[in-house]
Amino acid sequence: MDKEPNIIAFCCHYCAFTAADLAGTMRQQYPTNIRIVRVPCSGKVDVNMILEAFVEGADGVMIGACEPGGCHFIQGNLRARKRVDYTKKLLEEVGVDPERLEMYYIAASQGPLFAQTSREFTERIKRIDAEKAKTVAQSQGTNGESV
Amino acid sequence: MIVAEQKPFDEIYERAKRHKKILLMGCGTCVTVCMAGGEKEVEILASQIRLAARERGDDITVEEHTITRQCDDEFFDEATARKVAEADALISMGCGVGVQFCAERFAEKTIYPALNTKFYGATVEQGVWSERCAGCGECIVDQFGGVCPIARCSKSLLNGPCGGSSDGKCEVDPEHIDCAWQLIYERMEKLGRLDELEENKPLKDWTHHRDGGPRTVTREDVKL
Numbered sequence: 001m002d003k004e005p006n007i008i009a010f011c012c013h014y015c016a017f018t019a020a021d022l023a024g025t026m027r028q029q030y031p032t033n034i035r036i037v038r039v040p041c042s043g044k045v046d047v048n049m050i051l052e053a054f055v056e057g058a059d060g061v062m063i064g065a066c067e068p069g070g071c072h073f074i075q076g077n078l079r080a081r082k083r084v085d086y087t088k089k090l091l092e093e094v095g096v097d098p099e100r101l102e103m104y105y106i107a108a109s110q111g112p113l114f115a116q117t118s119r120e121f122t123e124r125i126k127r128i129d130a131e132k133a134k135t136v137a138q139s140q141g142t143n144g145e146s147v
Numbered sequence: 148m149i150v151a152e153q154k155p156f157d158e159i160y161e162r163a164k165r166h167k168k169i170l171l172m173g174c175g176t177c178v179t180v181c182m183a184g185g186e187k188e189v190e191i192l193a194s195q196i197r198l199a200a201r202e203r204g205d206d207i208t209v210e211e212h213t214i215t216r217q218c219d220d221e222f223f224d225e226a227t228a229r230k231v232a233e234a235d236a237l238i239s240m241g242c243g244v245g246v247q248f249c250a251e252r253f254a255e256k257t258i259y260p261a262l263n264t265k266f267y268g269a270t271v272e273q274g275v276w277s278e279r280c281a282g283c284g285e286c287i288v289d290q291f292g293g294v295c296p297i298a299r300c301s302k303s304l305l306n307g308p309c310g311g312s313s314d315g316k317c318e319v320d321p322e323h324i325d326c327a328w329q330l331i332y333e334r335m336e337k338l339g340r341l342d343e344l345e346e347n348k349p350l351k352d353w354t355h356h357r358d359g360g361p362r363t364v365t366r367e368d369v370k371l
Binding site: 048090096 | 197
């Protein structure tokens with residue numbers, strides 16, 4: 001698959017977004033297909049926002065949050081964790097691979113981790129896209145033979 | 148409030164895909180509070196239907212619309228009527244009352260329920276709702292320390308407890324159900340009214356309940 005996947009990254013202002021900023025400052029390379037949406041806290045990210053991102057064409061959605069115990073708003077990240085788990089179930093119900101959604105804990109000081117996570121998540125989405133394309137091609141091929 | 152929960156997604160989608168254009172109607176009252184059918188839940192279900200349609204290759208358009216109350220005529224405004232007219236079918240995220248009221252208002256449209264209506268209950272903590280009233284038509288909770296034996300005792304016993312009460316829990320589901328009669332005893336003890344529980348309570352008059360068929364409440368003084 002040559003197509004670069006569209007990835008939306010909801011990043012909390014205090015940790016993951018700062019880490020993304022730091023990654024840039026440190027001249028760390030990470031995929032350009034990631035669109036960062038800065039949120040005041042990962043606890044602001046809700047089920048409807050994540051699903052809407054997929055409806056609007058995202059191939060993958062990642063949530064960047066403070067580490068457990070390090071949330072600026074005490075437990076917004078833990079709330080986000082529950083919502084992400086719930087949203088994965090909703091995605092599975094509709095036939096979207098829940099692996100297209102993931103949550104990562106990235107502290108403000110971890111610029112390189114943000115870059116590495118972005119690269120790994122992009123690779124994951126590319127792999128899922130490739131598997132899906134293969135499945136679709138196989139099913140169409142089978143149909144073609146039977147006709 | 149009326150407490151409801153969403154039906155399994157597949158059950159809703161199976162009905163949605165019979166039509167090209169669906170109007171998903173939310174309700175801003177009880178089912179918003181119990182997080183089953185308010186504006187946000189409408190957004191979530193609409194997104195789910197859109198994603199499922201894309202994945203499965205179905206042609207379905209979903210419109211979203213939430214009104215303050217689906218059980219009250221005054222909230223069905225022109226915008227609602229217009230959106231309903233443009234849709235092939237409705238999916239109501241209101242309770243059973245809302246679904247039927249929509250059906251009465253829009254007789255020419257097929258309407259599907261997205262929720263299963265459960266009971267009249269209270270929010271005991273965020274995300275947990277618990278049954279408190281059975282709508283029996285004749286409230287008697289004052290005789291039981293403010294705890295309703297009809298709604299909260301699994302057997303609706305007026306003269307309890309039964310032998311299935313253990314450590315304050317009901318044998319029907321000891322993990323989730325408190326024995327209503329334990330609660331009644333404790334409350335009456337606090338009120339210093341334990342002696343009242345010595346009296347045998349007579350059979351309840353069920354003519355106020357469903358005995359006489361569907362019920363209506365009429366207030367002539369407030370009618371227009």
